[in-house]
Amino acid sequence: MAEIAFDDFLKVDVRVGTVMRAEPYPEARKPAIKLWIDFGAEIGEKRTSAQITAHYQPEALVGRQVMAVVNFPPRQIGKFMSEVLVLGMPDENGEVVLVGPDHPVPTGGRLH
Numbered sequence: 001m002a003e004i005a006f007d008d009f010l011k012v013d014v015r016v017g018t019v020m021r022a023e024p025y026p027e028a029r030k031p032a033i034k035l036w037i038d039f040g041a042e043i044g045e046k047r048t049s050a051q052i053t054a055h056y057q058p059e060a061l062v063g064r065q066v067m068a069v070v071n072f073p074p075r076q077i078g079k080f081m082s083e084v085l086v087l088g089m090p091d092e093n094g095e096v097v098l099v100g101p102d103h104p105v106p107t108g109g110r111l112h
Helices: 006-011
Strands: 014-024 033-038 045-050 065-069 075-077 080-082 088-090 096-098
Touching: 033 065, 045 080
Parallel strands: none
Antiparallel strands: 014 033, 014 065, 033 045, 075 080, 088 096
């Protein structure tokens, strides 16, 4: 993979948000969950669709802090507009495991 300059890294706005609402998204091509995530006063609440059904149930996600890229343009996912990209890592089977702080942090905080 090519090296990037530190200024390139600064262009990606990764923030911590708190999941306020989560619902199954059965209309998606691949199993997914719709999330409404609060990123604090500066950014507000944003929506996304995430293929995280292997490890997560919607009701268990509410209140969880997650990391997301908040400065990508919105993307239409079926009938749902995704406004942020929630971050995760693949497990040994390639299923997404969400990335988040291991201690509570203020909502909206930027990764650095």
